Amino acid sequence: MQLTSILLYQNLKEQFHIADYRLLSKNQPLARPFFFEADKGFKNNHIYLTDAILDLDVFSSIPEDAVLIICQKDETSHLPEGRFSCLLLSCHTSVIHVFNCIQSIFDYYEEWEGQLVSICHQNGSLSDLLEISQPVFKNPLCIMNMDFSLVAHRGLSQLPEEQQIFENHTLRLDYIHALIQDENFHLEDASPKPFLFPAYLTGHRSLNIRLFLDEKPAYQLSILENGTPLTDADWYLITILAHHAEYILHRMQSESSSRSTTLQSIFQSVLSDCTADYMGISHLLTNVGWLAEHTYLCSVIQTEGPSSLNGNTICQYIKNKFPASCSLVFKEYVVSFYNETLLKMEAEDIFRGLVYFIRDSMLKAGYSRSMCGHMNLRRQYLQGLTALTLGLEIRPQLWIHHFNQIALPYILRQSVKTFPGHMLCYEKLLDLQKSDKLQNTEYMKTLRVYLEHNLNTVQSAKALFIHRSTFLYRLERIKSILETDLEDPDELFYLNLSFRLLDNEEM
Template sequence: MDQGKIDGLLQASLSVFGNPLMVLGADFSLYSLASTTPLPREYRVFEQGKERMDYINAFTQDSVFMAHKECPEPFWTPDYITGHKAVVQNIRREDRTTHYLAVMEYKNVLGEECEDLLKILEGYIRYFLYNKVSGIYRRDETLPRIFLRILSDRTMDYMEASQNLSGLGWQGSHEYMCLVYKITYLDQRNISANAICSYMEEHFRHCCCFSYQDDIVTFFDLTLLDLDEDKVAGKLTHFIRDSFLKAGYSRVMKGHLNLRRQYIQACLALDVGSRKKPYMWIHHFNQIAMTYILEQVTRKLPGNMLCHEKLLTLKEMDERGSTEYMKTLKTYLDCHQNAVKSAKELYIHRSTFLYRLDKIKEILESDLEDTEELLYLELSFRLLEQDRQRS
């Protein structure tokens, strides 16, 4: 499509409508804007800027707008979102809205007669949109194509992918991080993935954001950004919350060979974190790694069939009496085998603690000196706790 023809149509229509006109994509990206005079900032709400996502979120949560999102007839948007009224005509193809044509109430009061005029103008714009589409703006898809192939094609040549990334400036010596978004209260139709990707790439020049398997994936070249993971996460905290997203972050890793694994880490952070702490918006892989390990270990056998066998004996003795062997042993392990500190934590005399510890060693048939056994015991406590939480 010739961009100039739509610009020309809007410019020619200004004298008819007497107010600014614009064409938006379904993702609220501004495609064309016409006005007789430069518009104040508050009327340029869909231009790239910090407030753009705030307006998009407001529209996609507004019941009036969403009720008319697929309507073939013109409709009025309320003024409580942007501060001014507008009449919108959906531009549709195959019974689906792909663009919006809008006239904003600026210097002249809008009347009902503009609805019919807007429908006529929509027909011309639709013709140019769908009959000559080659000129429609698209952001560079080279980088997303490479990452999509890395994620989806397990047979791909990773050396070739690495060379392609290096050719675009994403070097093998750089550090990378992956972020996966899951849309919570709003589905893909309500808040477009394209709008989120545009926001990400506007605020992080050296990132690549794209849709993949119902999620939105972003890879960051932290070296080119000259940012660490905490600064990236800090810049996105309010955006994630205000956009009703949930986010999973991978670890930071160097080079290209682990990019797919970083994506898996981010997905796991999102999955495990959302199940364990559903009230949180943001999850990091490092925070869920131990939980993930325990879940994988117990996929075929429950924790009580994997834990230290003698630990079950201690547990049974505690249940029969008031020995508190389990609590004593766990405190001892948590205190790094420090008897004085352990006794203090348990509020008992040191001699009482040592007597109890000797009984525990006798039951375990262990001197509690072997590092592998100590690790096994600590893991066993985690496994039994997981069993308790599941029951």
């Protein structure tokens, strides 16, 4: 690994006093050092050391891509004018010691790079890369998806509580919005170069670089300044780490793409083809390890609205959060299927895992019921879609809607598609309704309260704020009009349902 001139400077500054320096380029790559010999001159891209007093014409012969290091004891010396790169060290150690120190600097970074290469070639993980890199950067490191979900990290626990942007959901959302608005971050101008994010929000600066897959920004590597100030050298070192992180990400993508593509193809058929061969789909799912005895859940997330996240970003977030899941953009929704058995989760665990993401991203979601097997997968999608659309109609202020919460309103709406509620309800109930209008009675209200209190006369009378004898008189009149004794369970169920059918007709 070659050092850059700024990396050389930063490391030497930690060990020696630098009386003066000039660097034509901070990013000039440099090979291992030589001792300067006047009769041999300079080679390009190299470091040279000397403790001799040099004539001015020597400085004019230094190539612009070489760096000369002068070791001396006089702290008041300074460099002559000219276009050359040079470090003037004021130290009492020998030039040989400085030479050996520079060799050690090369050895240190070459060993680090060798470890990075070894991890990449031995199927290591992103976490492995960050673990061996944190001592190099001396600050916490993390790799995030473009939706800012953590993929790998090292040292985040060192951050003070008020700076825990990935643990504090409110702070994380503020950080996301601020970073998105930062002029260096705009995705349409995606650049592979590092960029600095200031400390005004989280209390620490971060040096960031995008990681690309298929020539598109897919992840972000960040150094979070905590205790050790970020240096110009970090701008070079983060590009080295990013290169190896991209290698692992491409390998991970290659390993998962076949299985993910297969799952997406299967579920695309489930969603788009209502006549699909479910026995064939079951066989295909079994081949990728999603078995008929497994339990599945479906979510449907609305992509249109105030959220700044697109469908593919939402899919990627869910994939990272729940490995045993499959998400795809279908029409204007993100539809996700979760294998609860492989995830070793129940539906409630999945709900909790997504609740902050849905809320903070200003999304709207509907969930199906959990079901076992492959035969109901399309029906689960329809359940999730119904939960979302009907839930938004009934309770638009909520972010999340569950099918269980809207099942009864759904049944009532389905039942009146052919006939209105007054044509489906208990026929004699209309006579009660007519009596209330013509004679100003309260028979409908009285019967409804009676049914709601499970035929308890005392509690019903209290709820209506009338005397028990008054209630019993009304009840006898109701039974007479309905021509029933209100004892048949089926009849009581029909009456309860009839009230809801009429309610639904009035909406």
